[in-house]
Amino acid sequence: xxxxxxxxxxxxxxxxxxxxxxxxxxxxxxxxxxxxxxxxxxxxxxxxxxxxxxxxxxxxxxxxxxxxxxxxxxxxxxxxxxxxxxxxxxxxxxxxxxxxxxxxxxxxxxxxxxxxxxxxxxxxxxxxxxxxxxxxxxxxxxxxxxxxxxxxxxxxxxxxxxxxxxxxxxxxxxxxxxxxxxxxxxxxxxxxxxxxxxxxxxxxxxxxxxxxxxxxxxxxxxxxxxxxxxxxxxxxxxxxxxxxxxxxxxxxxxxxxxxxxxxxxxxxxxxxxxxxxxxxxxxxxxxxxxxxxxxxxxxx
Ligand SMILES: Nc1nc2c(ncn2[C@@H]2O[C@H](COP(=O)(O)OP(=O)(O)OP(=O)(O)O)[C@@H](O)[C@H]2O)c(=O)[nH]1
Ligand SMILES: [Mg+2]
Numbered sequence: 001x002x003x004x005x006x007x008x009x010x011x012x013x014x015x016x017x018x019x020x021x022x023x024x025x026x027x028x029x030x031x032x033x034x035x036x037x038x039x040x041x042x043x044x045x046x047x048x049x050x051x052x053x054x055x056x057x058x059x060x061x062x063x064x065x066x067x068x069x070x071x072x073x074x075x076x077x078x079x080x081x082x083x084x085x086x087x088x089x090x091x092x093x094x095x096x097x098x099x100x101x102x103x104x105x106x107x108x109x110x111x112x113x114x115x116x117x118x119x120x121x122x123x124x125x126x127x128x129x130x131x132x133x134x135x136x137x138x139x140x141x142x143x144x145x146x147x148x149x150x151x152x153x154x155x156x157x158x159x160x161x162x163x164x165x166x167x168x169x170x171x172x173x174x175x176x177x178x179x180x181x182x183x184x185x186x187x188x189x190x191x192x193x194x195x196x197x198x199x200x201x202x203x204x205x206x207x208x209x210x211x212x213x214x215x216x217x218x219x220x221x222x223x224x225x226x227x228x229x230x231x232x233x234x235x236x237x238x239x240x241x242x243x244x245x246x247x248x249x250x251x252x253x254x255x256x257x258x259x260x261x262x263x264x265x266x267x268x269x270x271x272x273x274x275x276x277x278x279x280x281x282x283x284x285x286x287x288x289x290x291x292x293x294x295x296x297x298x299x300x
Pocket of ligand 2 (some may be wrong): 018038058060061
């Protein structure tokens with residue numbers, strides 16, 4: 001009999017959720033960057049080993065939204081906890097537990113309850129913290145969970161929570177986390193073919209790769225103003241349209257003499273099968289982040 005299950009990964013922006021997903025899957029399926037709010041959709045990463053299949057769901061970072069898009073991203077993240085077997089709340093072990101983390105831990109408590117999904121807290125980025133700092137972070141977050149659960153009238157949840165120090169970047173602690181999850185999965189059928197690592201369509205993935213490269217090159221508010229979508233996918237010809245919100249941002253994205261787009265194209269093609277012709281087009285769509293009609297159309 002096979003075993004299978006779903007695991008949602010929650011956390012405030014930038015704590016390393018997508019990096020953990022990629023580390024677990026062993027392949028890049030979700031884009032990452034040092035800019036908060038990189039992930040905008042629920043991204044599934046599938047791990048199949050022998051008789052076990054685990055589907056990890058990476059989610060947008062929970063945050064205080066400043067745009068209609070931000071509100072939708074939070075809703076996507078919260079929705080991802082329904083129907084799963086395990087919820088991982090991730091925090092950054094380098095920083096104090098702040099209001100954003102408390103919101104995430106409250107969501108964990110709420111989603112798991114006394115009998116629901118298995119609650120896990122992962123303290124990430126321990127490659128950057130001394131042992132005593134990691135230990136202090138684990139104690140602090142456990143205390144925080146206890147307080148939040150008591151205040152929510154759900155004290156029973158706190159004792160169910162398991163704590164794992166990890167580094168998504170170096171993969172330290174990731175095997176222990178994975179073994180813990182695998183051992184607790186229920187019996188059930190596989191949800192995906194054994195050789196599949198994600199359910200993201202190829203075209204969407206290419207658009208994400210373009211967005212990732214732009215995120216690593218753009219500063220200030222520009223990353224948040226970007227949306228990328230494939231408008232033509234006729235292998236080897238692929239056109240990706242880059243939406244910006246203002247005319248002034250268009251010039252920044254294109255770069256002097258088109259240099260930024262040229263570099264983005266080179267770095268994206270490097271991650272694709274050989275022979276791709278990638279065309280990047282920039283278009284202004286005023287205030288798209290705030291407009292429900294456009295967000296619907298763009299699939300948020
Ligand atoms: N040193 C260190 N850096 C890490 C680790 N995990 C992630 N990072 C870095 O932290 C930044 C954010 O990583 P992401 O995986 O994009 O974070 P996220 O939680 O998915 O962020 P959002 O999608 O914006 O919610 C990137 O620069 C990563 O390289 C880690 O274990 N150690
Ligand atoms: Mg992410």
